[in-house]
Amino acid sequence: MKKINLIKVKSGHIESIGWEKEYLFDEDSKKIDTLRIKFNDGAIYDYEKVVKRTFAYFLVAKSKGTFFVNRIKNRYKTIKRK
Numbered sequence: 001m002k003k004i005n006l007i008k009v010k011s012g013h014i015e016s017i018g019w020e021k022e023y024l025f026d027e028d029s030k031k032i033d034t035l036r037i038k039f040n041d042g043a044i045y046d047y048e049k050v051v052k053r054t055f056a057y058f059l060v061a062k063s064k065g066t067f068f069v070n071r072i073k074n075r076y077k078t079i080k081r082k
Helices: 052-060 064-072
Strands: 014-023 031-039 044-048 078-080
Antiparallel strands (some): 014 031, 031 044
């Protein structure tokens, strides 16, 4: 799992979030926009093809949990990392 710098956020369910272009070792060997979320229970998930603008809006959202449910959850390919 590639290290993505995470930023602590105030949320009842989300501990920290981070974003970057992550290099994938697949047949295309390409970089894709990746959002990483660490939840308060310790679970870590990556969400693929989340553009940087969405991450920026997530950072400033008044409610991180509401933003996650409405704009991220079930909308992007998800990989459980931990």
